[in-house]
Structure formats: structure tokens, C-alpha cells
Amino acid sequence: MQFSTLAHTFSLDLPAWLEDELAPVPEALPTREERVALVNRLADRNWREGNGGPFAAIIVERESGRIVSVGVNVVLSNDISLGHAEVTAIGMAQQALGTWDLGGEGLPEHELVVNWRPCVQCYGATMWSGITSLVLAGQGPELEELTTFDEGPMIATWAEDFEARGIRVAVDVAKPEAIEVFEQYRAAIDGGSITVYNARSAA
Numbered sequence: 001m002q003f004s005t006l007a008h009t010f011s012l013d014l015p016a017w018l019e020d021e022l023a024p025v026p027e028a029l030p031t032r033e034e035r036v037a038l039v040n041r042l043a044d045r046n047w048r049e050g051n052g053g054p055f056a057a058i059i060v061e062r063e064s065g066r067i068v069s070v071g072v073n074v075v076l077s078n079d080i081s082l083g084h085a086e087v088t089a090i091g092m093a094q095q096a097l098g099t100w101d102l103g104g105e106g107l108p109e110h111e112l113v114v115n116w117r118p119c120v121q122c123y124g125a126t127m128w129s130g131i132t133s134l135v136l137a138g139q140g141p142e143l144e145e146l147t148t149f150d151e152g153p154m155i156a157t158w159a160e161d162f163e164a165r166g167i168r169v170a171v172d173v174a175k176p177e178a179i180e181v182f183e184q185y186r187a188a189i190d191g192g193s194i195t196v197y198n199a200r201s202a203a
């Protein structure tokens, strides 16, 4: 076996349209509502652009709201199943700060803001990232019902488990707006115009 014949690295690339989308956004988003409104908007544009599913995430400094990183679901555009919004945002923040631990010494507290509750992959990724605050536009069965994505066997105590590890959880900050994004996506599925890349369902 020659190592040189195998891949040596992989990366997740964000789409260029984020430049336009972020241009009018201030450097800091002081309120939770502003942070969530941004991820809902990016989630909506992301599936329309064909990068992946209707998901977006940002990492901000919890107090000031300074935007540290942005992530959208790039599974389709990168051909990597790991490319969920949370993983992308976490990786970009760690790359920007040059650390694997967003909760490391000397750093301000970091908050991950997502348009829906993490899947099983992102549950772990979020737990190990060093963030101390998780804010979700929504959570509940609507995501799987509307989009048909499989979120995996999430445990019922996920929120308590985050809290037990020092990660504060706020849910349902803008649930109707988050659901609206999924409804639009669903209409596109029913119209046959998009690929749900989804992993095999347990069903």
C-alpha cells in the first residue's frame, strides 16, 4: 500500500454567495433573536443554492455577539457527509482562532446558534467543541416530518447532557420561522426539484 495513493487531507469549503449574504450584516449581533434570524435566512438560501440541506449555524462571542464563524450544510457541494452546518461552523471558528478548544483559557465564551436541534453527529461535535452556549431556532419532530432527513437516534436527555457539561441550551427562539424554511424545502421536494442527500433512514 502506498500512502501517496490515498487522500492526505480534506476540507469543507463554504459557498461564495455568503459574501453577498453577509455584506449587510453587522460585525456583531447583540441579541439572540438577531443571531437566530441570520441562521434561518442562511438556511433558506443554502438549499436553494444546492449546497446541501436547509441548515445553517454561526458561532459568536456569547456576550458581544461578534461573529466568529459561519457554517452552512455543504454535504452536496463538498461530497462529504460530515459537512453539516454545525461541524462546518465549529471547524471554521477553530481554524480562525487556531485552537481545537473554543472554551480554552483566555478566550471569551462562544455560542453556537443553529436553525434546528443538532443531529447525532453534531450532538457529539458540539459537545467537544468548547462552546458554552447553544441556541436553537427550533427543535422537535417537524424537521424530520417535513424534510425527511434522518437525525439519528438522539437521546431524550440531550439538553440535560449539554447542561451537565457546562453548555447552556436555549430552544425555540424562532420556531415558526425555522419551520417556514423546512416547509419551503418540502415544497421543493414534492416538486421533484431537489436531492435529499439523506443517509439511509432507520425505517
Ligand SMILES: [Zn+2]
Binding pocket: 084, 085, 086, 118, 119, 120, 121, 122, 123
Ligand atoms: Zn448534523
